[in-house]
Amino acid sequence: MRFSIYLTLPLFLAGCSGRHNWLASAGAEADRVEGLFWVLLIGAAVIWCLVIGAAVYAHRRQVDPSLETQARRFIIWGGAVFPSVLVGTLLVWGLVILRDITADEGDLTVRVDGERWWWRVIYETSEGDVVTANEIRLPVDRTALFRLTADDVIHSFWVPALGGKMDMIPGRETRLTLTPVKTGNWGGLCAEYCGGAHALMRFDAIVMEQADFEAWLAHEAEPAQVAAGDPGYTVFAEEGCGACHTIRGTEAAGPVGPDLTHLAAREKLGAGIYEMTPGNMARWITETHEMKPDIDMPPYPDLSGARLDRLVAFLMSLD
């Protein structure tokens, strides 16, 4: 018994450093809420002990009818005055924090569109929009303004380590600002149940040094380098992948699915759920619905052998 506690403790602590942790201090907004969290947690623990202690005391003590007046005073002070002052103070503090963590503008603007069940990501730059998907990279210590929309159903955009969440609602645009302060790969998720593969709608939020970020964005803006007559691209074209997917620099310009121009440069496959490896890529193409049930992309179980290898090699070359 004692042993098992020791065994779980490191796991528990390891959990504390999780990449979805609110308390990771990785973002300025999350930091403000973290401060609030600790005060609330300790305050709640104290109040709980006081209330339950009062109940236990009241239960244990001998009857003393002369306490009637005190009892009434106890109701007024404990039940009405104290909570009023407390929640009033908290309310003001909460609203101050709310004002601090929202902003109308950011150092950069990213549009994210929630799809079933992936993320269309568009960086607004002076040279025009840079389209990517399922991975968001941000420069450290810069405030990013997210303009959030949804195409089909309601989703919610959440990077717990960086800050709060905001819903993505069809027919509306919502906004969220995040200011990362620690580099690293933080987890992002869809927080609003969106049917089907909601559990598998994830993304990586990668916080980089400013210079690295700029280099990455410049590269991301480039079209893909596809040699004429690339055998893998031929399979891609023959199978009709371009009807849904776009690879800038080729004829594939489908608007339905994620942009694949720099697919292999992303760390994950299938909207933040699988490592980007050739093996996963091959499975993704042939056993799509085993890897992520219900999604719109049809599986290609007939693709095999050399044709599949060529296609996978081609896709893995899109960095």
Added chain:
Amino acid sequence: MTDEIDLSRLPPPEPYDEARDKAQRKRLLDVWRAPPGWKIISAVNNDYIGKWYLLTSFAFFTFAGILALLIRVQLAVPNNELFSQSLYNQLFTLHGTAMMFLFAVPIFEAVAILVLPEILGARDLPFPRLSAFGFWCFIIGGVFVCGSIFFGVAPDGGWFMYTPLSSNPDYSGLGADIWLLGLSFIEVSSIAAAVELIVGVLKSRPPGMRLNLMPLYCWYVLVVAGMILFAFPPLIAGDLLLEMERAFGWAFFDPDRGGDPLLWQHLFWIFGHPEVYIIFLPSIALIATMLPTFAGRPMVGHSWIVLSAVGVAFLSFGLWVHHMFTTGLPEISLSFFSAASEAVAVPTGIQIFCFIATMLVSKVRPSVPMLFAGGALAIFVFGGLTGVMVALVPFDWQAHDSYFVVAHLHYTLIGGMLFPLFAGIHYWYPFTTQRKMNDRAGTWSFWLMFGGFNLAFLPMHWTGVMGMPRRVWTYDLTDGWAVLNMVSTLGAFVFAAGFAVLAVNVLWPRGKQPPVARNIWNAGTMEWSAEVPDKPWGIRSIPYIHTRYPLWEQEDLMGQVDRGEWFLPDAQEGKRELIVTDILDARPLFVQRVGGPTFLTLGAAFCLGAAFILATFHLWTITLIFGAGFAGFTLWWLWTGTSRIPETPEKYAGRGLTLPTYAQGNRSPGWWAVFITMTGDMTAFMGLVFSYFFYWTALPGFLPSADRLPGFGWLLAGLALLFGSWAMTVAARGTLGRGQRGLAMALLVGALPIGALGIGAWIWAAWTQGLDPTAQSFDAMVWMLILWMGLHLLLNWVMHLYVAARVKFGHCTPEYRADLMNLTLFTHFLALTAVTTFALLAVFPLLMGVGP
């Protein structure tokens, strides 16, 4: 007259006569006895309906609890493939739906139907057949919704069914229809129960029990039933809009056609937040009833508790938006609703401190019910404190839709509702069965559930902090949630084991054990005056009550009641009789005769259930047939069971009190039931009005240009005709009162074509302008308002013909015309609906500068 009678100076009772007592008891028994054998299902008495309601609710609780265990099994380890994504989505949707709609709210109704009349010292509720109808609707609808999972078509959109996931048939299948129609059907039964309970508390109190003497339990019932009346209708309006979009493509929630998905969230949470308090307050009511018993003294701060309950009820309607803090609302709305959400801590705090204060000035007897109440306090206070956290917007932006909120809501619901309920089960078990539950098993079940619950849900807060979103069927080891989830799963099974012990303890056959002593806990409230073994008549004679805790404060009350020294000790006419009193002072008004066992309510519930279920599958023809069957059964039930003209205008009720045997207008419970039902109906209509203004504020182009508006002239003509129809109904009431039966019938029947022309003019106004409900939200809204009016008019026609026939066959006469008075009341509400609709369709666009 009764108004002048001084209840405290009644003539003394007649001397006790054993032969008379026996004869009276025999006659009462004959009248109140439930039908034998299988015919028991036709029983309508609150003892039976209440017990069935309770057991059925617990059956659904067990079902939803098993779903919860399956959820926990799936989440116990990362990357678990036990259940498919699709099945898991159905599991959690049905878990939430069944717990909320098939357990938490119905259990309030079940307990209230079972104990309210007895606490009031009444024989039964004023509409026993309505309770029976509500119960049968509940069980039919519940089985339908739950059964869907065995066919793999259970709802899978989450228990709050957000649009467009639920509104677009491409994203959601039959499950969404099952959810919408099945639950609308159950909502109808909830509203029926609410009407019954409100009228019960207001009109069925014993003589003398003024409002300020009413037991706390009854206050809570009144408050909660009132909340149901105002909270459920907006959801019914929302259901209607959503099903119209699903079935016929009307444009309410689709942004491409001028709809807005957020409208559903507003309508849902205007229901959904009060719902939380609808669940919570009745359980606090149980503690407020039990605590004085075990403390052996009245509650400290009685009036503060009442005021706090009312305060919570009011506040609960003003904080629904805290479920929508992450939808991008402006800061001003966030601040307002955050403040309102925090404010609710105050009246809740007062209630809890009143309980603690009562314990402070008394010596509380330890008992299993008090053990559960203590556990409830510990859990609920914790849930309340995390509630204060999530009511702060920045905190909520992190916590919302994470496991932190899952933990929070289970702490409030299980601590605020389930544990007090279990306390109540142990407390009232002897009242219902005349046996006592096993204390050792009770203690075991408590500690298993208390420990299991905390083991399952306390770590869940941390799971949320670690970023786990709710409603996910799988996660990865690298997410770091595995240990926490495993602990939660273990806790859930310990909790379930505790519930199993409790269930066995409840269901254990105790037929051979000796019955318990009467008033086993030495309580002060009237339900413990029941004889042991119990009799079906509720109370032997209906006493005059002038204290808050009559069994403590009124000497020898039980003996007086037993000897039949109080009112209505007999049933000479072979009828089930109740005393109806007035709302404020409980002066006796008249003797109400209520219906006995019948299969008609069962038939009506069956047909209505079939109609709803068939509509799910879009089998419109058979749906209509069963709808007609429902109408037939209901009319038959009303015709044979209500507003019967008494054989004598008044009767002697005992102790010098002679009471009328018939009442009409606002002296009769029927009139109040119509009034309260129509208040609920107007609330649903207000849901539509809210929708109209919501579109107008949210969408700049909602109002079309003048040439696309329904024609002003036709709308005005329609309104005039509808008013003409209303005026004829009102005139019919006057003419019948003057004895002109023929003219009254002519007016009643004549009102029909006038009304038809009126609604016809409105339909024409929209039709000629080419308004297409599938094209634009404005068009859909216009047609919805006209449809609402039309459906009410249709109902109104049936009522007119019914009352005309009652006049023709002599059941509704110049002296006894309750039917016509109730119809007139209904028609007043219709006129109000017509004016409001006209204002929305014709006047409002004009004020906004569009229109002719």
